[in-house]
Amino acid sequence: MILAVLLAATSLLAGSCRDTKMGGQAEAQNQPVKRSELHAEDFDPKPDTPPALKISGQRAYQNLKDFVALGPRPLGSSGHAKAEQFIVSHLDGAQIEQDRFNVQTAAGPFAMDNIIAKFPGRKDGIIVLAGHYDTNYPLRNTSFVGANDGGSNVGLMLEIASQLRNHPSEGYSIWLLFTDGEEATVAWTDEDSVYGSKHLAKKWAQDGTATKIKAFLLLDMIGDKDLHLEHDTNSTPWLLDVVTRAGQRLGQQSHFSTRSNTISDDHIPFREVGIPVADIIDLDYGFDNLYHHTTQDTPDKCSAESLQVVADVVMETIRALNTH
Numbered sequence: 098m099i100l101a102v103l104l105a106a107t108s109l110l111a112g113s114c115r116d117t118k119m120g121g122q123a124e125a126q127n128q129p130v131k132r133s134e135l136h137a138e139d140f141d142p143k144p145d146t147p148p149a150l151k152i153s154g155q156r157a158y159q160n161l162k163d164f165v166a167l168g169p170r171p172l173g174s175s176g177h178a179k180a181e182q183f184i185v186s187h188l189d190g191a192q193i194e195q196d197r198f199n200v201q202t203a204a205g206p207f208a209m210d211n212i213i214a215k216f217p218g219r220k221d222g223i224i225v226l227a228g229h230y231d232t233n234y235p236l237r238n239t240s241f242v243g244a245n246d247g248g249s250n251v252g253l254m255l256e257i258a259s260q261l262r263n264h265p266s267e268g269y270s271i272w273l274l275f276t277d278g279e280e281a282t283v284a285w286t287d288e289d290s291v292y293g294s295k296h297l298a299k300k301w302a303q304d305g306t307a308t309k310i311k312a313f314l315l316l317d318m319i320g321d322k323d324l325h326l327e328h329d330t331n332s333t334p335w336l337l338d339v340v341t342r343a344g345q346r347l348g349q350q351s352h353f354s355t356r357s358n359t360i361s362d363d364h365i366p367f368r369e370v371g372i373p374v375a376d377i378i379d380l381d382y383g384f385d386n387l388y389h390h391t392t393q394d395t396p397d398k399c400s401a402e403s404l405q406v407v408a409d410v411v412m413e414t415i416r417a418l419n420t421h
């Protein structure tokens with residue numbers, strides 16, 4: 098993963114200021130509200146909004162450990178093929194689409210495979226939960242397994258899949274997107290990164306899927322025992338505010354950082370085709386970021402508790418998004 102630029106400290110917890118000409122007044126006049134004019138406050142769940150799915154951080158953490166036990170999974174490796182099989186084998190009950198393609202990277206040509214698990218809902222529209230499953234290619238000859246960096250989001254997404262199987266969404270359809278080729282193959286640049294997302298965002302723009310996606314929530318490095326989620330200025334402001342307000346309602350605001358970061362990640366190509374995006378990420382992993390992209394990124398640096406916090410925030414965010 099990822100390039101980030103630290104910006105000045107800023108306070109985000111108050112959410113956006115409300116412009117009086119926006120959603121609330123339009124609703125009062127019984128006029129249809131344009132989604133683009135809604136503010137984060139407009140999504141605060143109403144009493145009749147169905148409760149959020151109960152997701153287990155413990156099971157997500159067990160998935161993380163099982164997934165990481167497959168070994169390193171850089172592009173082109175047998176571990177990568179095993180990772181694809183592992184993910185697909187845990188998606189029973191979903192409609193699975195594999196977006197396979199070949200791409201020229203900075204390190205040569207590779208076959209890649211974005212895996213999409215579709216769980217239909219009752220409302221017309223889609224919420225995408227996304228995260229990558231490849232491990233860092235430049236570290237391919239080490240024992241790097243990316244427990245947090247790739248493993249944490251896969252662990253949580255597979256737990257969400259197991260719950261959606263038995264508890265279909267009352268709101269929008271939920272698509273779980275396991276992206277490939279997120280990592281740079283040589284060194285992170287806009288060109289040498291997020292290969293899978295660039296490919297799929299283009300496809301979704303061309304086939305009309307992009308216009309059906311109400312929100313794209315990216316999960317990345319969410320297992321850190323010491324969890325502090327960033328305020329990413331590359332995310333769509335209203336959507337990141339919806340996420341932050343969900344965290345506040347759950348009493349989890351201490352896990353949200355007040356500093357702003359500008360983060361390059363899998364969400365950028367989807368933002369560029371007009372999809373609202375939010376990156377849910379903790380980019381400070383271990384003292385002085387010591388565990389990021391090192392062989393110390395192992396399951397013991399992650400926790401079921403952190404995965405539980407993120408799971409709850411994501412589910413409460415979906416509950417909020419289903420109000421409009």
Ligand SMILES: [Zn+2]
Pocket residue numbers: 098099233246280390
């Ligand atoms: Zn990474």
